[in-house]
Amino acid sequence: MCPPTRRKLLTSAIGLTGATTGCLSTSDTQNGTESTPTQQTTTQSVTVAETPTTAETGTATPVTDGSAGMAASCRDGYRSIEPYWVVESYGRLAGYRLEIEDQPISVGETLVATLENVSGETNTSGNKGKFDIQYRDTDRWRTIFGREEVFAGWSDEGVMHDPGDGFRWELTFTQDGASDAVRHSPTYHVCAPLSSGEYRFVYWGVTSEKEVENDYETDYGVAARFSVRS
Numbered sequence: 001m002c003p004p005t006r007r008k009l010l011t012s013a014i015g016l017t018g019a020t021t022g023c024l025s026t027s028d029t030q031n032g033t034e035s036t037p038t039q040q041t042t043t044q045s046v047t048v049a050e051t052p053t054t055a056e057t058g059t060a061t062p063v064t065d066g067s068a069g070m071a072a073s074c075r076d077g078y079r080s081i082e083p084y085w086v087v088e089s090y091g092r093l094a095g096y097r098l099e100i101e102d103q104p105i106s107v108g109e110t111l112v113a114t115l116e117n118v119s120g121e122t123n124t125s126g127n128k129g130k131f132d133i134q135y136r137d138t139d140r141w142r143t144i145f146g147r148e149e150v151f152a153g154w155s156d157e158g159v160m161h162d163p164g165d166g167f168r169w170e171l172t173f174t175q176d177g178a179s180d181a182v183r184h185s186p187t188y189h190v191c192a193p194l195s196s197g198e199y200r201f202v203y204w205g206v207t208s209e210k211e212v213e214n215d216y217e218t219d220y221g222v223a224a225r226f227s228v229r230s
Helices: 007-015 175-180 209-213
Strands: 086-089 096-101 110-117 124-127 130-136 141-143 144-145 158-163 166-172 186-192 195-201 219-229
Touching: 007 158, 086 195, 096 195, 096 219, 110 195, 166 175, 175 186, 209 219
Parallel strands: 086 219
Antiparallel strands: 096 110, 110 166, 124 158, 130 141, 130 195, 144 186, 195 219
16 A cells, blocks of 8 residues: 555644643554565574764754665564655654663663654644664664554554653563564564664654655654664
8 A cells, every 4th residue: 555644644633632642651542554565584684783873862963864674584474564754864853852761772671762842832743653663784774673464554643742742662672572562553563583783763753844845755754873782
């Protein structure tokens, strides 16, 4: 199916109530997953450790490698999703700030990511499920997530955030732990065991000026980089 745009997001946000938000809310908004067919592979994914930049905290850092590829391998019964969202900047985008707390982390420790409305006024985002975790391979970024054959597609709800509010994600950084973070969509799981290296957490539920200028043809996101120790 064709990737959803956020035209519906902009029109549906007005009718939503404040009950869906809180100060860095931990409640999940239900979302589906993508149905674009991809080819399953059997080779094991490899991550490459690099030092993430630190300029993203509190500032917007443009990126030149915003696109990501499929996971290099997926466990039996799953195939990698193909990210159609593009990272526009690290740290800040469209009135939001995305940060990773207490990093670097080790495999098995808790990863905490927060999205905060820093625009100074009520702001709209997509649902909490519009996130991706990507790892740095030798030549490009790749998603860690895969899907079953039946995939419903991400839903297009709008969520209102008062200044200082947003989303908070906490997950155990293992294959099963990160899969549990998307358990509300049982066809959407981590492809392979996680290892040390360079990663980035991507939230693609914001609407940037660049997206509006491009008539919503591409979903742009904000990312925060983090490193994982062995």
